[in-house]
Structure formats: C-alpha cells, structure tokens
Amino acid sequence: MYDTPITHLHRTAFIIAIDCSTSMQMRIKFNHLQMSKADAVAIVCNYILDELLARATRNDKVRNYYDIGVVQYSGDGIVDILPDAIDGLTPIDILAKYQPPQKLYCFLTDPECEEYMTTIKYHIGEWITPTAHGRTPMYEALHHVYDIVEKWCARPENCESFPPIIFHITDGCYSDGSMDDILTISDRIKSLGTANGNVLFVNIHLSTDQSPTYTLFPPDREFTSPDRFKLMLFNMSSIMPKSMEPLIREATNTKYVGPYRGVAFNSSICELMMVLNIGSQSIFCNL
C-alpha cells in the first residue's frame, strides 16, 4: 500500500483547501515573524505549488505527474482558483504555463535559540494572494473537496495510482454545519481512495496560540486540547501510513512510536515543508 510509483500513466492528485474567511485577518507569529493568518496561508500554499512543480520538472520539461486543485472558501463561497481546472483539478503541465512572478521571502530559522537565528531566503511564486473576508463555509468546502476526490478516484486510469493527498489549511473556526458534520464529511473523504490506499487528509492549523512549541505528526494516541478546533482537526486528519513512519520519525525527531496523525499545529514554514516532504517526497517519481 502507498507504494505505487508516480508516472505520467499513474498520476496522483494534490488538493489544497484554504480558509480565506475574515478570521484569517488575525495576526499570528509564523516563522518568528508577525503576519496575518491569510499571509501565512498564501505562503504555504504558494510554496506547495512551487515545490510540486519543481518535482514534476525533468530536464526543463514538466512531466504530467500530478493533478492539482486549490479550493478557496470564504464569503465568496467555494471557488476552484487554479486556471483550466476540470472537475476542480488542473494537470501540472498545464499549470506550469501559468507560472506567476516570484517574490522574495526571508524567514528566520532555529526556534531553539534566538541568538543563533539565521535568515533563509526563498523565492516563491505568487500563485495566490492573501485574502480574508466573509464567513467560513468549511463544511460546504469539504463537500466540494469530496466531490473532486471522488471523481478523480472513479476515473479508470487512476484506480491503481498513489491516492490523492489533501492539505487543508485553516484556523479551524467554521461557520456552517456542526463539528459532527465536519467530522462526518472528513471521514467520508478519508474513506475514498485507490487500490493503493485511502486518501491522505493532512490538516494544517494556524493558531493564534503564541506558545513556541509546535506539533507535527503527533502520535495517534488520546489527544486532548482545550482548543476544540485543534481537537477537531486532529480527528479530521488521516492516520499516516506505516511506510511513512520512518520518515516522520526522522523529520520530527520524535521519541514516540507510530502510528501518527497527519496534522500540524502552529508549525513554521520549515516544519510545514517537512509535512509536504513526508506526504509526497517518499513517493517514487519514475521518468
């Protein structure tokens, strides 16, 4: 399971669902810098898109390894924002034609000791711009994600592919449905998949919690938090497959044994890159 090499014949799908509601105007400390949650979402989403594009590029040619979707939900409703999307997804070779100008970001690293912080510069394409207005139709958005994934998995050419990976970036605060509704639709999403495994649903929580600690791929044990949104996101997330556990242990330097949940709380961009690496770099890309 979770071992099908990704080729142009056996592509996989990445769906990034982003919360762009008013509450994303809240200021947070992200990468040791003060910014709005909407800024952080844009950085993470743009980084993921750039990284996937880089991984699909061989000898300056973009190979058609991935179908990509970005679902934005806000007061404007649910919107597929990538160009030329069919059933919510754009093949990466098509997406490459729309590569946006890049922007320079400077991030600080080493949260252990501020004295030894270093600056890392990233050039990241501005695929999406920060936006934050209106309500949070998370429940409807997850239904939309379900529809996208269900259609992708139903295509005969995808039936043996590596299963779709969903990154959901939010502060957890929703304005439609109930918590039970959201957990129910999350379970339905996780029940989808291919012959190679179920969908991997990874939730990235952007919290105003200023504590310096972050949690990345926590062990799938009894999880408690006074923050009910955190708890909800933990329960929404997939249990990561056993084949990824060595990578998770190595990347997070955790003392706990698996299985682990695919969830990140208060993570910096460096840690979030690990999420992406663990979620996708372990996949073989065959030429």
Added chain:
Amino acid sequence: MNICNISSFRDALSSPRTKFHRLHDIKADMESIYRTTHFAECHAMLNNTPVILYAPISIDATALLHHASLALNGKIDTNSTRMKILHDEIEISAINNSSCLIAIEYLQSVTTLHDVIPFGSRQRLLQAIDDLESRLKALDISHNNLTPQNLTIDNKGHLHPIRQYYTTRGFGGDNVALDKIREIIRSETPDDLFSKELASNNTVCDNNSSYTTSPRLRAVIEGRRAISRESLWGFEDEAGNEVIRAQYSYVSDFAENRAMVADNRHMMGLIDRDGNILIPVIYEVVEYDCESGNSWVRNNNQWALFDYNGTQITDWHDRDECNIEL
C-alpha cells in the same frame, strides 16, 4: 423511526443544499427556531412562500404527525393550511445514512391572530372565530391546540390553523379552546379598527411580520450560545459551560470570532470568543461587519474605522466625511 434534535435541525437549516434531500432552496429564519414538547420548528421561505418546518424531536412526534396527516387527509377547504410530510428529508448522519422525516406547512399568511388582537375589531374577530368553528365542524376534525398564536389571519379576515400536528378526526375537541380565544378577544380588542388596520396592512406573505411571541432560543453560533442571567448576557459553549460571564446588557451572536457587546451604560465594544476585548466597551456605537472584518466606531459623534484586530485605522471624522454604510 429516526428522530431529530434541535442541534441537527439547526445545522440542517444552515446547510440545506447538503442536509435536505428535497428542500435545497429553503431559506430559514434562523432566529425563529423554536422548540416545543415534540417538535423543533422554524419559519422559512420556500420559493417565495412562507412555510413552517417541523422536525420530530420526541419518540411520539412522528406518530402524532402521521395521525394528524391521516385526520387531515382529504379534509381541507380553501382556508386550510396545507401540511405535508416529507419522509427521509433531513440527513441526520451521513455515516450510517440515517435520515428523518419533516413536516411542512404552507402558510397563507404570516400574521397571527395574536398579532392583531391588540388593534383588531372585536366583532369581526369573533365572527372569524365562529366561521372557523363552522369549518372545523364541516371538516369533522379537531385541531386540539388552538391558541391565538396558532391561527394566522389573512387580509380578508379568514383564520387559518397552523401547527396542526395534534389534529384528530371528529369535531368537538376545540370547544374549550375556542371559548377561551373568544374571551381573549372580548377582553383585549378595541372596537371598529379591525377592517381599517387589515385593509392598510397587506400582510399576506409578509415575511417581515412578527411570526410568534413564543420565546426564542439563541442558536449556537461558532461554538457559542448567548445566554441571559438576570438580564445580563454572556456566552456558553456547546456543552453548556459558561465561558463568557453574563455581564453585558446586549450581545450579538458571534460572526468570524467577533461579537458586539454593550454594557449597562449602553457603551459598546467588540470581543472575541474567549471574551477578550478587542475594542474597549467605551464607545457610543460599534458596528462590526464580518464580511470585511472592520468595525465603524462612534465616539462623541465622531466616527473611525477599526480593523479586525481592534486597531484604529482611520482618524475620527464627522459621519458626513466617512463612507459609512450602517
């Protein structure tokens, strides 16, 4: 037989496209959600028609609806309120694919007898009651729950029973209730204003009219429900724990993690869902817009804009100088 609860009913009304099997276009008045012994009910608009939805919340409720439906079956006249049972209408759990029925009443008017009694014509209203009694007799049914709140009145003065879920076959069950309503009309109505008021008040299908004087539950919004203790308002969480002490004379519901509050001096401010004060409760007006996240704030008749984080982002100006849309 599945039954609903008030929380799942409210949630379904918030997401009709996904939670209702047929009523995808229903537009609920969420403020009107109300619980009775056996039903959760809500006023709504369906294709420009005012309706009331009833979801069974007790074991007996479903049986009551079926009995009422049988009693009403074929026994309607032009002044009857049409009631329909929609089986498997609300999705309760997607996991085990369970759903429950719902009843819908299509209203001919949203103005209740209770609304017009204070200014209605005693003679005309008593006549309308007599007419209603005759119709119930002709149909050979008893409503069994007749009150001024459970009768709507159109601009011709005809009464239409609503909340018909206790209806049974056989006339006579409403005699005491009808006499009681007559007594209320005799004691509370002035005279000779009725036709004038109703003629000038074209209230048929007027969705802005007051639906009911029944007490209304504040809904749980974003995990918080406004609660009142000794006339002061605070918030509790979904489990019923008081999380923001009852200390305000007014609170709005939460929208995108912000609620407007006022103290007993009528000074307003803005708080978040943990009770943290973003805009101090010292201003004459705070008008928060959850679309933009900004709030217009008035102080000494001067207005300024504050952002989502409670930071003032414009200077104070006269209202004329601001592009305020309140």
